Amino acid sequence: MSHQVEADKVLRSLGRACLEHDPDVLRSVLDRVGDKWSLILIGLLDKGPMRFTELLRTAPGISRRMLSLTLRGLERDGLVKRVVFAEIPPRVEYEVTPFGRTLSEPVLTLTRWAADNQDTIRANRRVFDEAADPDIGDLD
Structure with missing residues (x-):
């Protein structure tokens, strides 16, 4: 074909x-x-439930506001579930839903592909950038 x-x-x-x-x-x-954060958060939560502060500490470079917005969007789409425990002080955990787990496999496949090919991608970018402007050098 x-x-x-x-x-x-x-x-x-x-x-x-x-x-x-x-x-x-x-x-x-x-x-x-x-988007920049959804797949990272789903990947982190695929290992098990996590609290907001754990996610904030574990997700590299995410702000509190962006973490909150992204979790809310994932929850709205049914990919992540927010679980509130009736304790004092209250405890909240986030976990991937069964529906969200259906996204985990393609996400992890894409992540593996990106990891396996990062050197090639970096080299291709370098060649492209140098051809466009030899003074640019490596932008990574």
């Missing part, structure tokens, strides 16, 4: 998905899983 035929098949499939489903929901879900 030629590359053009394969590309046409992929585009038709994507177009069909957009036409057969609500494009706003589809786009918002892709935005959610493509």
